[in-house]
Amino acid sequence: MLKCPPPYNVRLLRHEKHLLETERRTLETLHEYTQIPVPQLIKYDGHGGPLGTPFLMMSHIAGRKLSEFAPYLTASERSSIDQTLGVHVRALTTLSATQFGMTHRVFAKKGSNSWREAFLALLEATIRDAEDMLVNAHSESIRFWVGKHAQCLEDVIEPRLVALNVCDPENVLIDERTKQVAGLVGFSNVIWGDPLMSGGMADGNEAFFAGLGDYPVKTASARTRMLM
Helix, strand or coil: CEECCCCCCCCCCHHHHHHHHHHHHHHHHHHHHCCCCCCCEEEEECCCHHHCCCEEEECCCCCEEHHHHHHHCCHHHHHHHHHHHHHHHHHHHCCECCCEEEHHHHHCCCCECCHHHHHHHHHHHHHHHHHHCCCCCCHHHHHHHHHHCHHHHHHCCCCEEEECCCCCHHHEEECCCCCCEEEECCCCCEEEECHHHCCCCCCCCHHHHHHHCCCCCCCHHHHHHHHC
8 A cells, every 4th residue: 555645735733734744654653562453654754765756655455444344244243343443442551651742743753741731832823824714713702712621631741642633434444254353544643642532431331341341531621621
């Protein structure tokens, strides 16, 4: 599998400017510290090289996307898949770093020393992307309400690996024979911060949280952070 960025004349969102580097760093980390079935990194070139553009080459994982295969699964098979996803998210969120923020900054030792600082920077970048595109996102209202409850962000004291899209049906590959998770892909949108932001947390079902081993939204602070 080969990934390349869009042409240089395509305007990217702020967080999209380092997607290939983020995926490369994440795959290297997952292969070193976990048993999660993810693609093997074959080659990364962040400068252009022979293709004239940065690229990321990864191994192929056989399987069908959950988004395509879901209609053919029984309730029991889907429950087993959701539980497996919970297990994988637990493995992901046990990985920690020394700083908070976007992956490329954390690996360059340019991350934030608090989750509050990192989260507010990520939020501000998102708001500015909307403003750049003249999208009415009620920016001042968002800034006010997040600022009003920002103290709860201080409860996150250790940066954990947060794969924002890990449970998206497009990123979950299913073995057609066993009806089990064959692999996970799509690790370009990964940050280091609050594990409650991980994919699967917001809409996880009973099977997912059984795999996770816990239901983490137990306190008022956690509920507020989920809403943020």
